[in-house]
Amino acid sequence: MSAQTGLWLGGLVTLMAWSYLYKENPFFRVAEHIYVGGAMAYGVFNTYYQVILPTWQKDMVKDGNWSYLIPIVIGLLIYTRYGGRGWNWLARWTMAFWVGYGAGYELAYSPAVFMKQVTDTFRPIKGINDVLYFLIVAASLFYFLFTVKKEGPLPKGVAMFGRLSMMVAFGAAFGSITMAYLSLIIGRLQYLLKDVVHLVK
Amino acid sequence: MDSWNKMQRIDPRLIYLLILLAMVIPMFKPMGLPVAVSPETKTVFEAIDSLPSNAVIFISHDTGPGNAPELDPMIAALARQAFKKNIKLVVMSLWEMGAQFADDQIKPIAAAMGKTYGVDYVNLGYKIGGSMTIRTMVNDLSKGAAGVDMDNKPLDSFPLMQRVKSLKDVDLLFVTTVGSPGYSDWMTYAAEPLKKKLTGGASLTMYSGLQQYIRSGQLTGYLGGMRGAAEYERLVGAPGKGLAGMDSQSLGHILVILLIILGNIGYFRSLRATGPAGGK
Numbered sequence: 001m002s003a004q005t006g007l008w009l010g011g012l013v014t015l016m017a018w019s020y021l022y023k024e025n026p027f028f029r030v031a032e033h034i035y036v037g038g039a040m041a042y043g044v045f046n047t048y049y050q051v052i053l054p055t056w057q058k059d060m061v062k063d064g065n066w067s068y069l070i071p072i073v074i075g076l077l078i079y080t081r082y083g084g085r086g087w088n089w090l091a092r093w094t095m096a097f098w099v100g101y102g103a104g105y106e107l108a109y110s111p112a113v114f115m116k117q118v119t120d121t122f123r124p125i126k127g128i129n130d131v132l133y134f135l136i137v138a139a140s141l142f143y144f145l146f147t148v149k150k151e152g153p154l155p156k157g158v159a160m161f162g163r164l165s166m167m168v169a170f171g172a173a174f175g176s177i178t179m180a181y182l183s184l185i186i187g188r189l190q191y192l193l194k195d196v197v198h199l200v201k
Numbered sequence: 202m203d204s205w206n207k208m209q210r211i212d213p214r215l216i217y218l219l220i221l222l223a224m225v226i227p228m229f230k231p232m233g234l235p236v237a238v239s240p241e242t243k244t245v246f247e248a249i250d251s252l253p254s255n256a257v258i259f260i261s262h263d264t265g266p267g268n269a270p271e272l273d274p275m276i277a278a279l280a281r282q283a284f285k286k287n288i289k290l291v292v293m294s295l296w297e298m299g300a301q302f303a304d305d306q307i308k309p310i311a312a313a314m315g316k317t318y319g320v321d322y323v324n325l326g327y328k329i330g331g332s333m334t335i336r337t338m339v340n341d342l343s344k345g346a347a348g349v350d351m352d353n354k355p356l357d358s359f360p361l362m363q364r365v366k367s368l369k370d371v372d373l374l375f376v377t378t379v380g381s382p383g384y385s386d387w388m389t390y391a392a393e394p395l396k397k398k399l400t401g402g403a404s405l406t407m408y409s410g411l412q413q414y415i416r417s418g419q420l421t422g423y424l425g426g427m428r429g430a431a432e433y434e435r436l437v438g439a440p441g442k443g444l445a446g447m448d449s450q451s452l453g454h455i456l457v458i459l460l461i462i463l464g465n466i467g468y469f470r471s472l473r474a475t476g477p478a479g480g481k
Contacts, residue, residue, distance in 0.1 A: 021214065021217050022214060039265075039266075039297065039298075042297055042298065043297040046297055046326070046327045047297075047327075047329050049353060050326045050327055050328070050347065050349065050351065050353065051327075051328060051329050051330075051347050054347040054348055054349045054353065055347045055348075058347070058348045059344070059347075059348075105332065105336075109389045109390055109393070109394070110389055112389075112393045112394070113385075113388055113389050113393055113419065116393075116417055116419055117413060117414075117417060117419075120413070120416065120417035120418075169409070172409050173409040173410070176405045176406070176408050176409045176425075176426075177405065177406050178454075178457060179405045179426060179428065179450070179454065180268075180271065180404050180405035180406045180408075180426050181406075182220075182224070182449075182450055182453040182454070182457075183270055183271045183405065183426050183427035183428075183446065183450060184267065184268065184270055184271065185220070185221075185224055185453075186224055186270065186427065186446040186449045186450060186453075187269065187270015187271070187427070187442070187446070188270065189224055189225060189228065189449070190228070190270070190442055190445065190446065191270075193225070193228055199229075200228045200229065
């Protein structure tokens with residue numbers, strides 16, 4: 001398949017996917033299935049040829065590192081859940097190993113990142129930004145202090161300030177997401193108009 | 202029903218059409234709206250500019266096809282800046298298609314600038330495993346990459362990989378990110394333990410969520426979406442798809458703001474006419 005045919009095919013599938021904006025239709029369904037199937041096949045192919053096969057060939061067969069068989073067996077135990085009542089409990093071993101190792105791993109490395117965030121909150125107040133930062137952090141934390149009743153003008157005011165600050169943050173995040181989605185439309189339009197039909201330079 | 206009430210019931214397809222027009226028109230008639238460079242983008246540019254010749258940047262292009270339009274232009278601009286300074290690139294992705302996207306960006310630029318694969322850059326391809334792969338690469342890059350590049354060629358056959366044996370041997374980490382695995386894995390398992398500088402770019406869907414890491418210095422600046430890519434292209438002096446999309450982006454924003462204002466005016470006017478509970 002030539003490069004230009006590939007580009008036309010990509011353009012056609014894009015238009016089929018966008019047809020959903022008009023209404024649900026079979027072209028959209030076909031595009032959706034092509035995408036899911038293609039992405040899955042691409043992932044399986046690359047995982048096999050770029051990771052599993054070379055690891056098997058080099059680390060296990062060539063270097064004789066057969067200890068890899070232990071995690072392979074633990075991983076394969078997940079499929080015993082299809083083996084009926086006598087066997088399906090073995091699938092829990094895979095999950096237990098995964099969760100235990102994952103949690104321990106995360107707890108070993110995460111504090112270094114997290115603590116830096118905590119210590120960075122305590123900054124010398126040098127300008128208006130630092131004053132705002134301090135007030136917003138304190139008020140937002142106070143908003144989530146559920147053991148204290150927010151009665152009286154001061155606690156109510158502080159909690160309200162915290163809530164408004166968070167709403168500003170959510171608004172900024174939402175604006176940022178809108179900008180991202182517009183960027184994605186632009187990317188596809190550049191592909192269609194520039195790469196596929198060459199109407200735009 | 203007055204015209205303001207009708208504004209509450211606009212057919213969404215009309216809005217899609219208006220947005221499409223706002224995006225397409227500037228592509229045919231560029232307006233050249235100004236693009237100011239943010240301090241975060243300047244920090245990214247300077248972090249790369251301060252590297253010596255022959256330094257190594259490790260790129261992880263952790264994206265899928267959905268967000269490639271935002272992040273691909275960053276890789277292209279980075280390749281231009283790096284190759285201009287004779288900086289070497291080692292590329293990979295923790296997402297299935299990211300490595301191919303990075304290759305599509307870097308290969309033509311390398312060819313145009315006379316750079317050789319294996320000497321000036323290597324693409325390790327897609328590597329599954331997320332944080333486990335990163336931790337393995339901290340001590341043994343070849344082992345983490347299963348010993349091969351994206352075309353299944355042995356890594357020890359490339360001159361560049363003779364001097365890059367682990368992540369300890371790289372000078373800067375450049376990670377593009379749209380989710381997990383992404384910048385947070387690279388920060389937790391590589392940048393923090395090795396005390397390496399981590400920079401890159403993120404989709405705007407998550408850019409606001411990583412501001413605190415830029416502020417704390419855990420991220421050395423960061424590019425925010427297509428806008429960040431456009432700013433970076435401007436600093437590198439190589440206009441690409443990022444800058445080309447900025448007029449469309451600006452017009453799209455103006456349209457969205459107008460629609461929000463119109464929608465709100467319509468809402469409050471209809472409220473005044475019918476009362477808070479719709480007149481009931």
